[in-house]
Amino acid sequence: MVKSVTNFGRSGVSDWMMQRVSAVILALYTLFLVGYVLAAPEMGYAQWAGLFEQTWMRIFSMLALLALIAHAWIGVWTVITDYFHGTAIRFLAQTLSVLILFVYLIWGIQIFWGL
Secondary structure, three states: OOOHHHOOOOOHHHHHHHHHHHHHHHHHHHHHHHHHHHHOOOOOHHHHHHHHHOHHHHHHHHHHHHHHHHHHHHHHHHHHHHHOOOHHHHHHHHHHHHHHHHHHHHHHHHHHHOO
């Protein structure tokens, strides 16, 4: 039996809810970007860069990035706990996943905020 000590939420219900909320955020972000691109068919780099220079867009992008990381962690954690049966290999896979997601978070912060 796998204990829920290493999962994102406190229970399966909170993980399920976080997965659904993060999916909605990602869907809204995707729909916004697709709509923005379709509304400006001859958009250039300056217009695209101008969008991401606005604070509200940076915040929306960071929210989407955090939602993506939470969504990915819950999914990866579920797969790892279902298919990796040895404690050591499970720990290694989870640690590697956390490190990769952390790198993506820092990288995203640098990209969106220019730090």
